Amino acid sequence: MPSRIPTPIRNFFRLGVSPTSLQFRLTLELVTLSAIGVSAVAFWAGWQMEQNLLSSHKQLLEYVAMRFPEQVEMYSEGKTIEVSLERTIDKLSTSGVSIWVKEPDGKILRKSSGMNMPSIDLVNTISQTAAPVKPTIVQYGDRYLVLCGNPLTVNGMLVGKVYLSQDITSDRNQLTTGIHSLIAIGTLAICLLTIAISQRIRKTLQPLAQMSQIASNVSADDLSAVKLELQQAPDEILGLAIAFNEMTVRLSGAWEQQRQFVGNVSHELRTPLSVVLGYLQSLLRRGDNLNPHQQNAVSTAIAETDRTIRMLQDLLDLARADSGNLHFRHSPVFLNTLVAETIEMSQKVSNRQITMIPATDDIVALADQDRLTQVLINLVDNAIKYSSGSIDLILEQTEDRAIIHVQDRGIGISLEHQNRIFERFYRAQDSSTRSRDGTGLGLAIAKSLIEGMNGKITLRSKPNEGSIFTIALPIWKPSSVSNE
Structure with a gap:
């Protein structure tokens, strides 16, 4: 984001809202429309302020330009042209209006005196250009002037050319400051609108987010219990x-x-x-x-x-x-003994090397021994089918969990299949597994049995490196209920 974007706008884009979400699109569209509206109002207000300022100054110079020949003729009775010009310039050189008259040969006949008169360099520069007949704003360096120049005819005789100017630099700077303030206020208004619109849209779309969360967490077992309660939604x-x-x-x-x-x-x-x-x-x-x-x-x-x-x-x-009719007989199970017996049974029907890596102490889990044996045999049988190397059964213990790892060094399971490997009838459809026996129910049953024993089964695998199935079960404590 460019650094000129206001901080509230940048913060909105940092909220983690997806650019493809409905909230982002609605907010962006409404903020864009609001920004266009605020910008249009600010532009119109600034333009109107500038026109009002310029109009007042132009009207003054038009009035002076119109009155100047009449005043000269009025003061010229019995007087020289120089005197009448001087008296007219003194009378009309008010409100910051500068006046000077030049003869056709370029000589300045008379000019305003004091603070009203621009510098001689600026006068010469203006005199050498084609000054507009109508009052027009021109810029010379860092100065802004309303300028006009008209031929001066007195009693039917061409005297020269009269120049009228008014320095509006101070007013122009004030106008610029006002426009900048207007831009700042407009920017702040857009920022506040962005926040207000975003919050309002987020609140309005909250029921949709609730629906999405419920739908993503619902499973086949709790479909009947799922019900959306929305009272104040549209x-x-x-x-x-x-x-x-x-x-x-x-x-x-x-x-x-x-x-x-x-x-x-x-x-x-x-x-x-x-x-x-x-x-x-x-x-x-x-x-x-x-x-x-x-x-x-x-x-x-x-x-x-x-x-x-x-x-x-x-x-x-x-x-x-x-x-819910699958009953479990929870009792203390010595995992060291159970895993050793499982390995012995598996080695009787295969010629594979299966090794147990026990923990330092005996581990006692609260589980159904027959169901746990069924799960372990299933996992070891899978490891035998899908690997050709040794198989390890590793025992660990945490503060409240007994851990069994079944590790093989076989073909592994790709990430796209790992998320579905515990689904019923699901089998990875690739050349390495298609020809192997199986119904696709073994891991689904293992998951149901382990969860029925208040445990959890997970998988970590890399293709061509092997897989590790991990079973986590509650530790048996003397106060634990032995039967359910």
Whole structure:
């Protein structure tokens, strides 16, 4: 911003208001219109002041110029032309008016005396130029003069040329000072208008900001509880708030129906699929008369059926968590022992190196041991799928939190996918993960389970460097409730 912009205006632009926001645009447009209006009034007032000043001086010189030949003729009776000129100049040289008469050959016949008369250099300069017939403002150096020059004829005889001038430098300076004051007042008015308009628009748009904040924080679980209460908002915004409340009610109903549908379908499909899985496993065990192609087909069917059953179980767990029917048995859990057992189970089904980096002391968390084991196995299984190096489980403890880090050195997760990695059915669609097994529900379930234990799960990752999933759980204290 240029330094000449007033401080209030600069402060407004430093408030962090986005140039694309409605508040910024409305403020800018209204301030621009106000500035144009104030500037137009100030310009007109300054112009009017200048015209009034100049008009009064011009009228005086026009009057003197008109009376000068008459006065000379009146005083010329029985007198020489020099005497009549001198008496006329003395009589009319008032109010700062300077008069001098020059003969055609350039000699000055008579001139005003005393303070009224400009310097001889200025007189010579003016005399050598074509002085306007009508009173006109001219500038000589730092002086401003109202000047006119007319031929002087007395009794039908050309005497020379009479010059009339009035120094208005002082009045001009006062006018300039007044115009500067007017500009300063106009600038201050624009600054005050900017602040007033900005505050008023911000207050008017506050309900929209409230709606935006509520909409950004709303989740599927609290749709039914979201309701905008706006009493003093404009009618247009009140209508928008009513539509917003009606929309959340409809979304809440649709979301509840979807959850019930998923739960019911998952429950109804799990039983027949378990029966199908049992028959397929029995067929494979007793399928001595099956050829290799048939055995491979049955094995594939078993694997897919088992995968579908696990996905249905995951959906049931999520449905129970959504409905609040997923119960947790909170109790003291020795994390050192639990993590060591998890590592032992994972190493039995893989040939990967999994290392535990324990804290100095044993860490006891308040959690559901079975649910926490499920989460850890899920995270370790993901680390095995998406990395080829060693995997570390790191234990830490803060003042009120037990921390478990599951760190791998694999392909990592790009930033655009990290924000959605805990969403249901979400899988990063890239060449490194597309072919891997998974339903996209594991991390969503892990998040629900950890949050159900009053904990938090987060992710830090860099592509081609690996990922770190961090679980933070409450520390167990003897006064903690052991069952919920």
